[in-house]
Amino acid sequence: MAEPVRGGCARCRQLRRREFDAGLGGPVVESVAEALSHPKSARAIWVRTGEMALLRRHLEEFTKLEELELQAQGLRRLPDALFGLDRLARLDASDNNLRALQPALGRLRRLRELHLPANRIAVLPEELCELTELRFLDLADNELTALPSDFARLRKLQELVLSANRLAALPTSVFELEQVTRLALNQNALSQLPSGLDRLTKLTDLQLAHNRLRRVPDGVERLAQLEWLTLHENPLAPGELRRIRRTLRGCYVSG
Secondary structure, rough: OOOOOOOOOHHHHHHHHHHHHHHHOOOEEEEEHHHHOOOOOOOOEOOOOOOOOHHHHHHOOOOOEEEEEEEEEEEEOHHHHHHHHOOEEEEEEOOOOOOEOOOOHHHHOOOOHHHHHHHHEEEEEEHHHHOOOOOOOEEOOHHHHHOOOHHHHOOOOOOEEEEOOOOOOOOOOHHHHOOOOEEEEEEOOOOOOOOOOOOOOOOOOEEOOOOOOOOOOOOOHOOOOEEEEEOOOOOOOOHHHHHHHHHHOOEEEEE
């Protein structure tokens, strides 16, 4: 049985949205129909069943929108008008049928959270790396085989979720994201990680279960803040788990 993606469930996303709302001063989350009564002041919209066509017709009117929830709308691409919402700080388009992201995504320079799990995205545009205010990026359960070459520009990123993709390798630029506290790489095809993992000195949660690792990646033993390490369902060599558990005594290690 595949390991559940920690933090990737709908309930967890709802909790994260509440935390995010608190940071914005608690905007009222409305349906499209409700927000249309005051489009120039609406700050947070959750698109309900049957409202997508209505949103497309009026999206440009929501000039102060900071949060947009587009979960499970059957989307094959993001609405083009969305990229003109220059105040948008949180976008959730999870559980859709997105195969690609438009390069115009890079215009959303104030975006702090981007939730795109459970789509069919195979390639990320380089313009994603222009979202330099991002703190949270969830791309779990897609079809990614690689990351953009300029990924290190996302220097404010704190949580990166890449679980359940098709990654066989990671670029070293991931380990330049020194603010990251959570890195989820479980359910991929990783046989090793590049050097530099120990640069993530703030890392508390590292998920590597369901990969092809024969050795615990170099540098893990030097992650002094690590609290959670998943390694189960990897073909680890004998003694590897015992060695890392002895080293990381304050860390939960699955395996």
